[in-house]
Amino acid sequence: MGKNHKVRFEPVGVEIDVDEDETVLNAAFRQGVMLMHGCKEGQCSACKSFLLDGDLQMERYSTFALADYESEEGYVLLCRARAYSDLEVELLNYDEDMIRSGLPLVTFETTVEALDDVSPDITRLRLKLGESSTFRFHPGQYVDLRIPGSEDHRSFSMANTSAADGYLEFLIKRYPGGRFSGLLENEISEGDPxxxxxxxxxxxxxxxxxxxxxxxxxxxxxxxxxxLLRQMVESRTEREAVFYYGARTAADLICASELAEIGEKLPGFRFVPCLSDSWPDGWDGETGLVTAVLDQREPDLDDSDVYLCGPPPMIDAGLALLESRSVPAEQVFYDKFTLTAASE
Structure with missing residues (x-):
């Protein structure tokens, strides 16, 4: 263990302890302070902040995430920053409610309970939690799953709403030769830890x-x-909602029956599937890229909260569209799958 320092985040006034042997972002996770972040690897800029005072050093990062001129001006990536004195940091992208409702980071063991393919390249993975597990999460969050036989990991979002269910559910895209997803073909089985x-x-x-x-x-x-949709059903929300989902072909459309059931339980909900590559005869749904369909069908997004999740090209196109429409940044939330996760 290295020396310990204090880091104070402004303008929220939250303070944490940081050891010299950990990054500022990891220290925040450890103490249940949920700062904005993305890849956790210095590639996406989601955790970019401004150093007001103190001494820190940066681990290696991509200049696409933090340009050299930004670094010279005092901008830092919290996922790459190690404190060597007490620090005062200005958060540029933050949600104060989320910061204060964070849950402590834990490492825990699970057991593979079920594996089934829901499309030609997506597997539903269900992991059983131990009876004494203390793990908790908010709907929409993710965990790092360690690659068996390695210290490396891959990140996957939970599809269920609570660890109280006793399990975690994932929908994982399989990539040829993927270090984790490739194992789902025939190397990870029920009962495996x-x-x-x-x-x-x-x-x-x-x-x-x-x-x-x-x-x-x-x-x-x-x-x-x-x-998030399951959470809305459980809380019986009355907010109007629409879900645009992009797939290549009809075979790639997943969870359609459950989404139909959600529509019955949430009167204000609509599901709009979009097929980009090919579609069956008689298909009366949307065709083309999902962001193009969004652009066509949503002329007014100023008074909406927009949530985007998917591969980088989709997220980039969506964010560009929302910026061109002048949708306030505080109404836009996204989960961008990193290139590391995509290429495995």
């Missing part, structure tokens, strides 16, 4: 808002959005 660490993520429903909800997802981005 898996180590998880979490919870991470700020892709959670802002229940204090009464604005209309617009969800946009693609591929395995279904998982955290499904968690």
């Amino acid at each position: 898996l180590t998880a660490t979490g919870p991470y993520g700020t892709f959670t429903l802002r229940v204090s808002s009464d604005r209309r909800l617009v969800f946009v997802g693609g591929g395995a981005g279904m998982a955290p959005i499904l968690a």
Whole structure:
């Protein structure tokens, strides 16, 4: 263990202890302070902040996430920053309610309870929690699953709403040769142990808002959005909501029957599937990229909370669209699958 220092985050006035042997972001996770973050690897800039006072050093990071001129001006990535004195940091992107409702990070053991393929390249993985597990999470969050036989991990969002269920449910896209997802083909079986660490993520429903909800997802981005929709059913929310989901073909549409049931339980909910590559004869749904369908069908997004989850190209296109529409940044929430996770 290294020396311990204090880090104070402004303008929220939250203070944490940070050891020199850990990053500022990991120290916040450890103490249940949920700062905005994305890849946790210095590649996405979600945790970019400004150093007001103190001495820190940065681990290696991508200049796409933090340009050299920004670093010279005092901007830092909290996922790469190690404190070597007490620090005062200005948060640039934050949600005060989320910061204060964070849950402590824990590492815990699970057992594979079920595996089933829900599309040609997406597997539903269900992990059983131990009876003495203390793990808790908010719907929409994710955990890191350790790759068996390695210290490396991959990040996956839970599709269920609570660890009180006694299990965790994931929808995982399989990539050829993927270090974790490739194991789902025939190397991970029911009964196998898996180590998880979490919870991470700020892709959670802002229940204090009464604005209309617009969800946009693609591929395995279904998982955290499904968690939020399940939460809405459980809390019997009356907020109007629409879910635009992009798939390549009809075979890639997943969870359709449950989404139909959600529509019956939430009168203000609509599901809009979009097929981009091919569609069967008689298909009367939307075609094309999901962000293009969003653009066409949603002329007014100013008074909506917009949640996006999926692969980087979809998120980038969605964020560009929302910016061009001048949708306030505080009404936009996204979970962008990192290139590391995508390429495994």
